[in-house]
Amino acid sequence: MRGVVMHAPGDVRTEDRPDPTIEEPTDAVIRLAATCICGSDLWPYRGVEKVQDSAMGHEYIGVVEEVGAEVRTVKPGDFVVGSFWASDNTCVICRAGFQSRCVNAIPMGAIGTQAQLARIPLADGTLVATPGTPPSDLIPSLMAASDVLGTxxxxxxxxxxxxxxxxxxxxxxxxxxxxxxxxxxxxxxxxxxxxxxxxxxxxxxxxxxxxxxxxxxxxxxxxxxxxxxxxxxxxxxxxxxxxxxxxxxxxxxxxxxxxxxxxxxxxxxxxxxxxxxxxxxxxxGPAPVRRFLPDLIQRIWDREIDPGRVFDLTLPLEEAAEGYRAMDERRAVKVLLTP
Amino acid sequence: MRGVVMHAPGDVRTEDRPDPTIEEPTDAVIRLAATCICGSDLWPYRGVEKVQDSAMGHEYIGVVEEVGAEVRTVKPGDFVVGSFWASDNTCVICRAGFQSRCVNAIPMGAIGTQAQLARIPLADGTLVATPGTPPSDLIPSLMAASDVLGTxxxxxxxxxxxxxxxxxxxxxxxxxxxxxxxxxxxxxxxxxxxxxxxxxxxxxxxxxxxxxxxxxxxxxxxxxxxxxxxxxxxxxxxxxxxxxxxxxxxxxxxxxxxxxxxxxxxxxxxxxxxxxxxxxxxxxGPAPVRRFLPDLIQRIWDREIDPGRVFDLTLPLEEAAEGYRAMDERRAVKVLLTP
The missing domain is CATH 3.40.50.720 (NAD(P)-binding Rossmann-like Domain)
Structure with missing residues (x-):
């Protein structure tokens, strides 16, 4: 598959990366409908946070391709939205609404969702299915729900x-x-x-x-x-x-x-x-987006809110480097990438 | 009257100070039944906070001697407890329960209540009368309510x-x-x-x-x-x-x-x-003790709580210097001074 890698500050490339596979029985693999660049991706881009040959991206929406043996709440074909922290959504911290600090939390940034496919750990706790396949004009708003809206x-x-x-x-x-x-x-x-x-x-x-x-x-x-x-x-x-x-x-x-x-x-x-x-x-702190996702998805589905307007530049995944430049130079508020 | 003055770090003396008078129509003057030394008094004592010839003390209980023309809620003869911040108890911050940050707040530490008499600004907002004259065994607990219990x-x-x-x-x-x-x-x-x-x-x-x-x-x-x-x-x-x-x-x-x-x-x-x-x-932050005073006084009056046990040393006001030493050397948890 194709995916974005930051080799060093300022050096972003879209290149071949291995296709993800189910590694744990609680994993899912999704095919991304959209991904995007986060303001926090600019920290390594500007050298404030260390980076070397890192797969990038932690925001994602898409269609489930495959699930592990223990996954119960989503199935292949479901359209899903997830947060930038994978969480079990069952521990005492999750139940209190702080899924970003789940005792088993996994940062999606370590996986890199600026790609065509992504492995989602703890799929049952992390992914929320939309009521159906969304019309294309709702894609930006659902994409926003994955991080910036929830944050x-x-x-x-x-x-x-x-x-x-x-x-x-x-x-x-x-x-x-x-x-x-x-x-x-x-x-x-x-x-x-x-x-x-x-x-x-x-x-x-x-x-x-x-x-x-x-x-x-x-x-x-x-x-x-x-x-x-x-x-x-x-x-x-x-x-x-x-x-x-x-x-x-x-x-x-x-x-x-x-x-x-x-x-x-x-x-x-x-x-x-x-x-x-x-x-x-x-x-x-890091937003427990998972707490808000069901509510936010419904508001978007019902067209009560239009957070997708925050994306003022859409680029193909292949042009991710230009997306980073546009955000770094503040030419764009937020960039949506189409895989 | 006699009152405590810190001339320099470590130099505490009980000496003659002018009797306080009504300066504003919202003032009261009280005769102290007890006062005490606060852990925060050790900051200047140890030289962390600057001090020079400062009247000391911000905790107080006692009997109202005189009130200004505009004071309505307390009268001479009332036994009262107040907090270490004088507050109007009517502004929007007070009404939200944060009287220590009242828009007209006055720190009692600037007045110095380790003394026989003290002027209490904003008496209506600051002082809470007890249900009657307290029996002497309740004095330490009521004293605690003025700061450490409320804090x-x-x-x-x-x-x-x-x-x-x-x-x-x-x-x-x-x-x-x-x-x-x-x-x-x-x-x-x-x-x-x-x-x-x-x-x-x-x-x-x-x-x-x-x-x-x-x-x-x-x-x-x-x-x-x-x-x-x-x-x-x-x-x-x-x-x-x-x-x-x-x-x-x-x-x-x-x-x-x-x-x-x-x-x-x-x-x-x-x-x-x-x-x-x-x-x-x-x-x-500085505790909005005023918020809690009516409830705390009632609990003490009803002998539900016994916070006065926190005073493990009682000294005459004249021996305040020894009280400071005892707290500085952690020989005492908290020192009550009898005027």
Whole structure:
């Protein structure tokens, strides 16, 4: 099969890789209907995370080709969506809704789903079948559910966005835009998107932002406070992962409010006294997308939400390298790859 | 009047200070029935926090002597308990239960309640009258409610201690011991106190600990995991405030669980990736004791709880310096001062 490999920072190629096979009786193999490039794939692309000849990709939707002997909930021919962490969905952590930290969790990034085929471990716990074969116009939205939508949704849930509340979203990448959509669906009264990019501002408004602020850092915090009687927002989603954006998110949250952080915080060190005197509820990490998948698939199926709009560039898998360049240079919000 | 002043680290004296007066129409002046020394008073005593000729103390109970023209809820002769932050109890942050971050909050430490008399700003929002004049044996417990009990209670609440849950308390100081008591009252099934001091272990058991672990750091985490099917506790209270204890608390919490931190985190910097992959709910800061005071006073009045046991040394105000020494040298858990 063909698949994407990153040989070194900036060096992405689509090349021949071995076809995956059933390795464990709990595995499935799927043929991808779509895959995509994640903002977090830019960490190794830019050399922040180490990489060498790595198969890439952790987002996937497609049709089950083959299942292991113990798989019960999906069968060949089913159209499925899965999360970027394979999880058993039965352990005590999964049952509490934190499948990304399943005691048997397997990161799909170690498998590499930017390919024509992919092995999915723990298929029963990981894959959710759609109600039928989706029409082609739903493919981008179902693709978004695999990570960015679920991640934005987790951020908004962790921030406890809801009726009567003001929600701030720090970060106008795909995850931030999906957090805007999630906050709207969860009923937030006011949704403030922090963005200085006209196209992303427009998308943010499309997904439900009621206000756009272009300031950053302390100025961004001051602008949020001006809109919130000086006390900050009830709910803040952090979807960047830098020191500046984390502190901006913390300072934008009112005491007693909730901050959900879903940007990968590689180079962050939070001063204890900042956390102490902020006195906010914080929850973040790799999103337990599996918790939300059945609900998100249904909303997409019923055409209540249109998260697929977040993909503003579609390329054949063979042109993955151009997709990485477009995201790295911020020419594209998110790139869908067709295998 | 007589009051305690810290002239420099380690230099504590009881000396003449001016009698407080009503400065604002929302003030009250109280005559203290008791005051005490806080673990956080050791920060300046040890030179970690700057100090120069500062009036000391922020915990207080006593009888109202005089009130300003606008004070409505307490009157001269009332026996009152207050928190270490004066708060209006009417702003949006107070109404959400975070009175320690009231938009008009005033730290009582800036006033100094280790004295015979004290001015209490925002008296209506800050002071809670007891049902009557307390019998003398309830004085230590009511004194505890002013800070350490309320702070431990906040930690246990932030950690969402409750029925069916395992709660770990990191720190065997007065606040940690009060968090043990709070976890018991909130219905926690199992309460693990981390302590290597035999006397504090005994107190922890008295207040409700079901298990004692003497390990620290990574060994402490491993011991907690051994007692919790390898996944960590549902609820963890951090009551120390060092880098090691914060990381121990974070690592002792299961993903999706709750960690409440009430130790003052002066020298802490939390690596972003630790928070990201821990994937726990965190809430901490200066405890909004005012939220809990009516309930805590009633429990004490009804003799349901006996937090006063945390005071293991009582001294006259004139001997405050010896009280500081005893706590600094860990000869005493907590020192009550009689004015």
């Amino acid at each position: 934005g949704w987790f951020g908004a849930t962790a921030a406890q966005a809801g009726p009567g509340k003001t929600t701030v979203v720090v970060g106008d990448g795909a995850v931030g835009l999906m957090a805007v959509l999630a906050a709207r669906e969860l009923g937030a009264e006011r949704i403030i998107a922090m963005s200085r990019n006209p196209q992303r501002q427009e998308l943010a408004r499309y997904f439900g932002a009621t206000d756009i602020l272009s300031q950053r850092g302390d100025e961004g915090v001051a602008a949020v406070k001006e809109l919130t009687d000086g006390v900050g927002a009830h709910s803040v989603v952090e979807a960047v992962g830098t020191q500046e954006s984390m502190l901006q998110a913390i300072h934008s949250t009112r005491s007693g409010g909730h901050m959900g952080f879903v940007g990968v915080t590689y180079e962050v060190a939070l001063p204890g006294m900042e956390l102490f005197f902020a006195e906010i509820n914080m929850l973040g | 431990g209670w906040f930690g246990a609440t932030a950690a969402q201690a409750g029925p069916g849950k395992t709660t770990v308390v990191v720190g065997d100081g007065a606040v940690g011991l009060m968090a043990v008591l709070a976890a018991r009252e909130l219905g926690a099934e199992r309460i693990i106190a981390m302590s290597r001091n035999p006397q504090r272990q005994e107190l922890a058991r008295y207040f409700g600990a079901t298990d004692i672990l003497s390990q620290r750091g990574d060994e402490g985490v491993a011991a907690v995991k051994e007692l919790t099917d390898g996944v960590g506790a549902h609820s963890v209270v951090e009551a120390v405030g060092t880098q090691e204890s914060m990381l121990q608390a974070i690592h002792s919490t299961r993903s999706g669980g709750h960690m409440g931190f009430v130790g003052v985190t002066y020298e802490v910097a939390l690596p972003g990736m630790e928070l990201f992959f821990a994937e726990i709910n965190m809430l901490g």
